[in-house]
Each structure stands twice: as structure tokens, then as C-alpha cells.
Amino acid sequence: MTVYLLRRLFQSLLVLVAMSLIVFVGVYAVGDPVEILISPDADQAERARAIVALGLDKPLWQQYLVFVQNALRGDLGRSFVYNEPALQLILQKMPATMELALGATVFAILVGLPLGLYAGLHPDSGGAKAIMAGSILGFSLPTFWVGLMLIMVFAVQLGWLPSTGRGDTLWGWSFLTPNGLSHLVLPSINLALFKISLVIRLTRSGVRETMLMDYVKFARAKGLSRNRVTYVHVFKNILIPVVTVVGLELGSTIAFSVVTESVFAWPGMGKLIIDSINVLDRPVIVAYLMIIVLMFIVINLVVDIMYSVLDPRVRLEGQG
Amino acid sequence: MFQQGFAVTATLEVRDLQTHFFTRAGVVKAVDGVSFTVERGKVLGLVGESGSGKSVTGFSIIGLVDAPGRVVGGSIWFQGKDLARLSEEEMRSLRGNRIAMIFQDPMMTLNPVLRVDTQMIETVQAHEQVDRETARQRARDALGMVGIPSPDERLMSYPHQFSGGMRQRVAIAIALLHRPDLIVADEPTTALDVTIQGQILAEVQKLAATTGTSLIWITHDLSVVAGLADDIAVMYAGRIVEDGPVSQVLDAPLHPYTVGLIGSVPSRNKRGEPLRQIPGMTPSLLKLPAGCAFRSRCERADEACLEHPALFGLREGQRARCFHPHLEEVPA
Numbered sequence: 001m002t003v004y005l006l007r008r009l010f011q012s013l014l015v016l017v018a019m020s021l022i023v024f025v026g027v028y029a030v031g032d033p034v035e036i037l038i039s040p041d042a043d044q045a046e047r048a049r050a051i052v053a054l055g056l057d058k059p060l061w062q063q064y065l066v067f068v069q070n071a072l073r074g075d076l077g078r079s080f081v082y083n084e085p086a087l088q089l090i091l092q093k094m095p096a097t098m099e100l101a102l103g104a105t106v107f108a109i110l111v112g113l114p115l116g117l118y119a120g121l122h123p124d125s126g127g128a129k130a131i132m133a134g135s136i137l138g139f140s141l142p143t144f145w146v147g148l149m150l151i152m153v154f155a156v157q158l159g160w161l162p163s164t165g166r167g168d169t170l171w172g173w174s175f176l177t178p179n180g181l182s183h184l185v186l187p188s189i190n191l192a193l194f195k196i197s198l199v200i201r202l203t204r205s206g207v208r209e210t211m212l213m214d215y216v217k218f219a220r221a222k223g224l225s226r227n228r229v230t231y232v233h234v235f236k237n238i239l240i241p242v243v244t245v246v247g248l249e250l251g252s253t254i255a256f257s258v259v260t261e262s263v264f265a266w267p268g269m270g271k272l273i274i275d276s277i278n279v280l281d282r283p284v285i286v287a288y289l290m291i292i293v294l295m296f297i298v299i300n301l302v303v304d305i306m307y308s309v310l311d312p313r314v315r316l317e318g319q320g
Numbered sequence: 321m322f323q324q325g326f327a328v329t330a331t332l333e334v335r336d337l338q339t340h341f342f343t344r345a346g347v348v349k350a351v352d353g354v355s356f357t358v359e360r361g362k363v364l365g366l367v368g369e370s371g372s373g374k375s376v377t378g379f380s381i382i383g384l385v386d387a388p389g390r391v392v393g394g395s396i397w398f399q400g401k402d403l404a405r406l407s408e409e410e411m412r413s414l415r416g417n418r419i420a421m422i423f424q425d426p427m428m429t430l431n432p433v434l435r436v437d438t439q440m441i442e443t444v445q446a447h448e449q450v451d452r453e454t455a456r457q458r459a460r461d462a463l464g465m466v467g468i469p470s471p472d473e474r475l476m477s478y479p480h481q482f483s484g485g486m487r488q489r490v491a492i493a494i495a496l497l498h499r500p501d502l503i504v505a506d507e508p509t510t511a512l513d514v515t516i517q518g519q520i521l522a523e524v525q526k527l528a529a530t531t532g533t534s535l536i537w538i539t540h541d542l543s544v545v546a547g548l549a550d551d552i553a554v555m556y557a558g559r560i561v562e563d564g565p566v567s568q569v570l571d572a573p574l575h576p577y578t579v580g581l582i583g584s585v586p587s588r589n590k591r592g593e594p595l596r597q598i599p600g601m602t603p604s605l606l607k608l609p610a611g612c613a614f615r616s617r618c619e620r621a622d623e624a625c626l627e628h629p630a631l632f633g634l635r636e637g638q639r640a641r642c643f644h645p646h647l648e649e650v651p652a
Contacts, residue, residue, distance in 0.1 A: 214428035220384055221423075222443040222494060223416030232442075236433045 077283030097268035103188030108195035116203025138197030147263035206238030338393035365549030420495035426488035485516035564638030574640035
């Protein structure tokens with residue numbers, strides 16, 4: 001177990017280094033932030049001063065080394081635009097994205113699990129076929145378009161729910177106030193759409209597989225009621241893969257909330273990164289991606305460990 | 321709905337049972353007109369190759385034939401009721417209660433994510449209104465009865481913490497929880513070591529004798545049947561081709577298929593000689609040849625076998641579905 005963890009940590013470190021290098025070079029190749037950041041009517045002296053202040057006068061490899069030096073001390077640089085530490089900037093926006101992602105996960109489970117269960121138990125019924133067709137839409141409809149449709153129907157025409165912003169917050173969280181909660185609904189559904197489809201398909205195939213197992217037949221041979229067989233014997237078995245995938249998907253939900261946050265003007269990390277890319281605010285871009293990578297590494301590790309806890313037959317030694 | 325004319329001692333009377341599977345490729349007559357009786361406290365060995373319909377017969381009795389299969393004809397008389405015509409709820413209340421079943425692969429019969437106590441207590445509570453503690457008590461007694469040491473600890477274990485033989489004992493204990501009148505055992509010892517197999521067989525035999533439980537023992541292993549069963553029914557291609565008392569059938573088989581089956585048991589062959597076998601394989605149930613289904617593999621077959629043979633009563637208590645039975649061999 002310890003060997004496994006050490007190896008995983010070392011691998012993660014390599015990923016982080018590679019990641020930062022790629023982003024650094026990538027942003028450098030995309031364009032010169034100086035052109036965007038410094039007002040066009042500034043004179044030469046002002047320009048030169050600004051460039052030195054941002055540390056952009058040095059060659060790229062030196063800039064990278066300075067970045068690494070600072071990063072090792074926990075400092076991921078200052079935003080060119082806000083002149084605040086990039087890390088702090090991102091962490092401020094984190095609760096917004098977190099609650100959006102968690103809201104989406106809750107929707108995915110609350111909607112996906114029952115629908116998938118139904119589709120798996122009655123695979124030939126019309127309802128099941130409709131659900132499966134619907135899940136294909138969930139996979140293939142573009143998020144931004146669905147977001148716009150949601151706004152048009154529920155915010156503009158029906159006027160039931162607000163379409164922009166986080167509403168009232170309590171201790172930085174929207175879901176703690178009724179008004180904030182109402183702001184959270186539409187973006188959560190929008191972000192959940194893909195995951196609902198995923199959970200439906202996972203659950204359905206899990207149910208169909210499990211129903212054929214001998215232990216389900218044995219459970220029926222014991223004279224258990226249909227409900228007991230379904231909700232205890234089948235359900236508990238399909239929960240393991242569903243929990244695993246939903247857990248792993250949490251990372252990508254946070255990372256890809258960019259589109260939803262833009263459509264609903266949700267002031268989270270996704271909106272921040274899009275704005276930062278627009279003005280080539282390199283410290284923020286790098287810091288954001290580092291955090292996302294770190295998050296993926298941690299989530300994967302936690303899921304791996306959880307799996308070995310859930311199922312004692314799984315051992316984490318050797319491989320990895 | 322009582323029917324007249326049955327021996328009162330019979331626990332189970334299966335009459336002309338037909339279970340068909342309606343597949344895309346056509347109708348598979350997995351069980352096609354099977355009749356047999358199991359007396360109280362007796363063991364019937366249901367023998368045949370894979371695909372002969374013996375397991376489907378077992379599942380038909382307990383009402384667990386899954387789509388696309390269906391019991392399409394015949395009757396299954398059990399305690400004055402025709403199981404083939406019971407509602408799902410009536411059937412559920414019998415399953416695991418009056419009729420229990422033991423499955424082939426003990427590694428697969430217990431739910432891997434539920435503790436043994438959960439799986440046993442739910443069985444008790446499915447048929448009787450008792451509290452958890454009483455149910456647990458019953459579960460513990462049942463585990464003790466099938467020879468599981470320290471049953472209290474074992475109740476708290478998960479199935480993967482048991483060996484195959486132990487898991488089969490747990491499954492048997494579950495089957496015994498309500499002291500059923502009939503147990504359908506579908507090759508329960510096939511997946512086990514020969515020593516464990518012996519222990520389980522002895523255990524089951526003892527239990528059947530003391531509780532008066534009837535058994536249908538489905539197997540392809542004649543040596544198991546020889547030691548355990550009172551009667552035997554040999555199935556081939558969805559039909560019974562020979563039945564009778566076990567000693568009689570095994571010592572003086574009438575049907576060429578039974579003769580072949582017995583000949584295929586390795587220990588019966590002489591040392592040094594090539595092992596004997598039945599040529600060919602079971603015909604596809606989708607396109608059975610006309611007449612005797614065993615015709616194509618039988619050395620005795622002739623034009624007469626193009627007709628479908630009935631079950632002829634050829635000796636006292638012994639019947640065979642054959643026009644050319646092995647009558648010349650006299651029982652030893």
C-alpha cells in the first residue's frame with residue numbers, strides 16, 4: 001500500500017511538471033499579453049516599465065524557472081489583470097464551481113438512477129426505449145445550446161427561475177439561501193445533463209447484467225418479494241460501479257463547467273479561466289490548470305482507495 | 321382444485337410437463353412431456369447430459385423459468401395444488417418455504433455484497449412474521465445443522481470469506497430454514513472437490529431421512545445418483561428415456577442411452593482399454609430428428625426408430641423409451 005502510494009505520488013509530480021511546461025509554452029505561443037494588457041496610448045517608457053514589472057522582459061526559460069521557484073514556495077504568481085495572487089483569485093471562485101458541480105452530481109443521481117433502474121428492469125417496454133433515446137440526446141446535445149434553451153423556457157417564457165448569477169449567498173455558498181438555491185437549479189440541470197445520461201446507461205447495463213446472476217435467481221428461489229430482490233440484491237451490486245464513475249466524473253464536471261458558467265454568468269472558476277484566456281492572463285491560466293490537474297490526481301487516488309475499502313477483494317499492491 | 325387418483329404419499333407429481341423457449345431461431349422444446357413422481361422422504365435422481373432439459377425441469381417446478389421460456393403444458397401437483405397454474409404471489413410464498421432450491425455453483429449463489437446473516441434472515445422473514453433476533457437464531461441453528469463451525473461468527477462474514485464447500489453448506493442451510501417438503505438440487509456438488517462432495521452428500525442424505533424432505537437431485541454424475549437416490553429418471557433431449565428404481569436401472573439399464581451413460585463412467589472401464597464413450601453429441605433442440613431423438617447416436621437404431629417411441633413398462637417399475645431395449649442382460 002505504501003509503495004503504491006509513493007509510486008502514485010511520484011507519477012503525479014511528473015504530470016504536474018509536464019502540465020506546467022506545456023501551458024507555459026502554449027500561452028507564450030498564443031500571443032503576447034503585453035499587447036492586450038497595456039493601453040495602446042501608453043508611451044515607450046511606460047511600456048518598458050510594465051513589461052519589467054510583469055517579468056516579461058526575460059527569456060521564456062528564465063520566466064519558467066522563476067515560476068517553478070515560486071511555485072515550490074506555494075506562490076503561483078500574480079494575475080496580470082487583477083494584480084492579485086492567482087491562487088487566491090481561483091480559490092475565491094472555487095465554492096461557486098464546487099456547488100455547481102455537486103448540484104449537478106445530485107441531479108445526475110436523483111434522476112439517472114431511477115430511470116436507469118426502470119430501463120434495466122423493463123428493457124422491452126416503451127418507457128425504457130424512450131429513456132434510452134433520451135439519454136442519447138443527453139450525450140449529444142451541446143451543453144451551451146441546452147443552457148440557452150433552459151433559459152428561454154424556464155427563465156424567459158415561464159419566468160419560474162432566474163437565469164444569471166448566484167443570487168444571495170451565505171458564507172460564500174448559494175445553496176444555503178432560498179434565493180441562491182433558485183439560481184443554482186438551472187445551471188445544475190444544464191451541467192448534469194451529460195452525467196444523467198451516463199448514470200442511466202451505467203445503471204441499466206448494471207441491472208441487466210446483475211439480473212442474470214445466479215444469486216439473483218437464488219434470491220428469488222428463497223421466496224423474497226420482487227422489491228426486496230430489486231432494491232437490495234440488485235441495487236447494492238450496481239451501486240459500486242455507479243459510485244466509482246460518478247466519483248471520477250466529479251473532476252471533469254468541475255473542469256468542464258466552463259461552458260455552463262459562461263452561459264449562466266455563474267461567477268465560478270470556469271468563467272474566470274475563460275476571461276483569463278481572453279486577456280492571456282498567464283499566471284491565472286497556469287494556476288487554474290495546475291489546480292485542476294491536482295484535483296484529478298486526488299480524486300483518482302481517493303476513488304482507488306475507496307474501491308479497495310468497499311471491496312476487500314481489491315488489493316492496491318504492485319500495479320499502479 | 322383437487323385431482324383424484326394420486327397416491328397420497330407423493331410429495332410431487334409432475335405430469336406431461338412441457339417447457340418451451342420461444343427464441344428468434346424457433347421454439348426450443350427444452351422439456352417436452354416429462355412425468356415423474358417423488359414420494360415423501362425419497363430422492364429422485366434426474367440424470368442427463370448438458371442441455372437434456374434436467375435443469376429446466378427443476379426451474380419449472382419452482383416457477384423460475386425466465387423469458388423467453390414458459391411452461392406451456394402439463395401439471396405439477398404439489399400439496400393438492402397445480403404449481404403450473406399458481407399466481408406469482410402464491411408461488412412466491414411456496415418458494416424457499418415449502419419448496420427450496422440449491423444451485424450448481426456455490427461461488428455464484430450468494431450475493432457478494434451482503435453478509436451471510438442478511439441473506440439468511442431475509443429468507444426467514446420472507447415467510448414468517450418473526451423478529452430479527454428469532455430469525456438470526458434460526459439462521460444460526462441451520463448453519464450448525466449443516467456442519468459449519470462457530471456459526472455465530474460465520475453469520476457476520478461475507479460470502480467471499482468462505483470456501484466453495486462452505487458456501488454450498490450455507491446455501492443448503494438457507495434451503496433448510498423452513499424445513500421444506502421438497503428440495504430441488506441442481507448439480508449442487510458438481511463444482512466441489514470430491515471429498516467435500518462426499519461430506520455434503522452424506523449431510524443431505526441424513527437431513528432428508530430425518531426431516532422427511534423429498535429431494536430431486538439433478539446431476540450428470542451417475543456415481544452420485546447411485547449412492548444417494550432411490551429412483552432415477554434419465555433425460556435425453558427434453559424427454560425421460562428411462563426411469564425406475566436406481567439399483568435396477570443402474571444394474572440393468574434398458575435404454576441404449578442409459579447403457580452408454582453408464583459405460584462412460586471411467587471407473588467402470590477396464591484398465592488399459594480405451595475409455596468408452598457415446599459417439600456424437602446431443603442434437604440441437606431446434607431441429608430434432610423425427611422419431612427417437614437418440615437415433616443418430618445409437619448402434620441399435622433401425623427403421624422402427626423413425627417412429628417416436630413411447631415409454632414402455634418393460635420390467636417391474638422400470639420403463640424405457642426404446643424399441644430395441646437391452647432386455648437380454650438380466651439383472652445380476
